[in-house]
Amino acid sequence: MSNEVMSALKKDYIYNLILKGERSDGRAFDEFRDIELRTNVIEKAEGSAWLKLGKTEVLVGVKLQVGKPFPDSADQGVIITSLELNPIASPDFEAGPPRENAIEMARVADRGIRESGAIDLTKLCITEGEEVWMVFIDVHVLNNYGNIQDAASLGAIAALMTATIPAEREGKGEDSPLPIRDMPLAVTLVNIGGSMLVDPGLDEEAVCGTRITIVSNQDGSISGMQKSGDGALTEEQLLSAVEMACKKASQIREANLLNI
Amino acid sequence: MSDKPEKFIDENGLRLDGRQVDEMRPMKMELGVISRADGSCYLEWGKNKVMAAVYGPRELHPRRMQKADSVLIRYRYNMAAFSVEDRIRPGPNRRSIEISKVSREAFEPVVLTHLYPGAVIDVFAEVLQADAGTRTAAINAASMALADAGIPMKGLVAACAVGKVDGQLVLDLNKAEDNFGDADFPMTFTQDGEVSLVQMDGNFTQEEFKQAVEMCKEGCQKILGMQQEALRNKFAGELSTDEVDVELIEEDVVEAESDDVDEGAAEPEEVDEDVEESQDDVEDHSMIKADEPEFEEDEPEDEPESEEDEPEEETA
Numbered sequence: 001m002s003n004e005v006m007s008a009l010k011k012d013y014i015y016n017l018i019l020k021g022e023r024s025d026g027r028a029f030d031e032f033r034d035i036e037l038r039t040n041v042i043e044k045a046e047g048s049a050w051l052k053l054g055k056t057e058v059l060v061g062v063k064l065q066v067g068k069p070f071p072d073s074a075d076q077g078v079i080i081t082s083l084e085l086n087p088i089a090s091p092d093f094e095a096g097p098p099r100e101n102a103i104e105m106a107r108v109a110d111r112g113i114r115e116s117g118a119i120d121l122t123k124l125c126i127t128e129g130e131e132v133w134m135v136f137i138d139v140h141v142l143n144n145y146g147n148i149q150d151a152a153s154l155g156a157i158a159a160l161m162t163a164t165i166p167a168e169r170e171g172k173g174e175d176s177p178l179p180i181r182d183m184p185l186a187v188t189l190v191n192i193g194g195s196m197l198v199d200p201g202l203d204e205e206a207v208c209g210t211r212i213t214i215v216s217n218q219d220g221s222i223s224g225m226q227k228s229g230d231g232a233l234t235e236e237q238l239l240s241a242v243e244m245a246c247k248k249a250s251q252i253r254e255a256n257l258l259n260i
Numbered sequence: 261m262s263d264k265p266e267k268f269i270d271e272n273g274l275r276l277d278g279r280q281v282d283e284m285r286p287m288k289m290e291l292g293v294i295s296r297a298d299g300s301c302y303l304e305w306g307k308n309k310v311m312a313a314v315y316g317p318r319e320l321h322p323r324r325m326q327k328a329d330s331v332l333i334r335y336r337y338n339m340a341a342f343s344v345e346d347r348i349r350p351g352p353n354r355r356s357i358e359i360s361k362v363s364r365e366a367f368e369p370v371v372l373t374h375l376y377p378g379a380v381i382d383v384f385a386e387v388l389q390a391d392a393g394t395r396t397a398a399i400n401a402a403s404m405a406l407a408d409a410g411i412p413m414k415g416l417v418a419a420c421a422v423g424k425v426d427g428q429l430v431l432d433l434n435k436a437e438d439n440f441g442d443a444d445f446p447m448t449f450t451q452d453g454e455v456s457l458v459q460m461d462g463n464f465t466q467e468e469f470k471q472a473v474e475m476c477k478e479g480c481q482k483i484l485g486m487q488q489e490a491l492r493n494k495f496a497g498e499l500s501t502d503e504v505d506v507e508l509i510e511e512d513v514v515e516a517e518s519d520d521v522d523e524g525a526a527e528p529e530e531v532d533e534d535v536e537e538s539q540d541d542v543e544d545h546s547m548i549k550a551d552e553p554e555f556e557e558d559e560p561e562d563e564p565e566s567e568e569d570e571p572e573e574e575t576a
Contacts, residue, residue: 100357100358100360100361101361103354103357103358103361104358104361104362106354107354107355107358111461114461115461115462115463116463117463209369212458217463220465220466221463221464221465221466222460222463222464222465222466222469223461223462223463223464224460224461225445225458225459225460225461226362226458226459226460227362227365227455227456227457227458227459228361228362228365229365230365230368230369231368231369231456232369232370232450232452232454232455232456233454233455233456233458234453234454234455235453235454235455235473235477238455238458238473239470239473242466242469243466246466
């Protein structure tokens, strides 16, 4: 987020370092920070995940409730994703209604899960037109050191994969795992001085003009994308970013999600 | 909402509205439609009807929002309550806030923001009737309104979307394709061929994605052509002499920019004056004035000839 405060000197330093091919924390341009994932950390939630991406931390909780379907999709469950930049996570976040930054991030996260078809919504129908399961995915940002978007995406899919449909509690039969059929993952790259860097840290987010988030699935297909920031990308940058994002996503998936 | 059609593309390869897969809906645009605004454009694209207006550069209040080294661009995408089948509640919602943000960011790379430090350029895009593709229609209109207002830009911005129906990529989605299709991928290209807005949802393979980018690029190039023609139609008549053209083309952009920065930096409070001053290119100004009572249109005139991408309101 460019609203983070940083001195011009430090920005210069980071920028010049990148021109020399280095990042301020010593990572390679295509290297993610360390990922630490713990699931089922909140017993009261139907599914949950505590994710650390470097020092960035998010906690994602999944709750399910019985509700009414939308009239135009009477036989399908409902997904509602929310993400807020709580003031606990950064001195730059303020309480109050979400700003455009937070709204954008929440909507990108929501589309990533929805459009990939990761949740089989037809299996969440209880009685067509009357009752369906509503899946609430709430992303709680705890500590912001950059790239909340990717942390939220990984945390969300991990939480969903561990979630149970609480059918007994609601008197709707037996509990069963939430039907998950894909593992969409967002990978964000930033353009600094013409170089594309994955997983921007806080300082890099402050320096970059352009960021692009790409959501890709297990089969390498793309189900979401969003460019953000006041710069532009060349066509080549866009295409190579997509390739890189798919590659990174599959590595992360393999390392963190396949054993859940 | 109507039901999902069984097929989106018939055996002749035509879409529900009779278009080819790579054919856009007809587009027409008119400049200078809002006389109070510094620049404006009414655009129809299929059944979409949008109106864009630009005010500024003008003084920004509250002052804490002012940016010391550049102009602030504000972009407001707004749908009229009656623009869609089921009335929507007027005012901003999460969708419109997001669209406003990414649309603004589509223009930030092309507007020469350093020329008017402390000032604001307001872009208002009103969707009067919506029929799939309103954000792209609004951007196309806003691009024209900015040029009409004489805002110094590196070039125009054009937007269009590619989608996927029946496993086939299609350019410029219609309502059914938008609602029930498998992907929606709006994008903008600048005159320099850079990409300044990318959004996507749905599902593309990587190969499809590459094709979609190409398809979108071709669409945007067509739109850029139409935009330039519309600007020419409005302004070229006043620019009959060759001298002016040569002068504009030869002008060194870098030089011109740095001049303006100095002016602006020296008197941040008086941006409005700066604007007028910098646009007092006597020759051009008077010529355009003949037809336009308001000030400032020396910029668009070079837009027309700027096949190459150095527009500039020229100055100094």
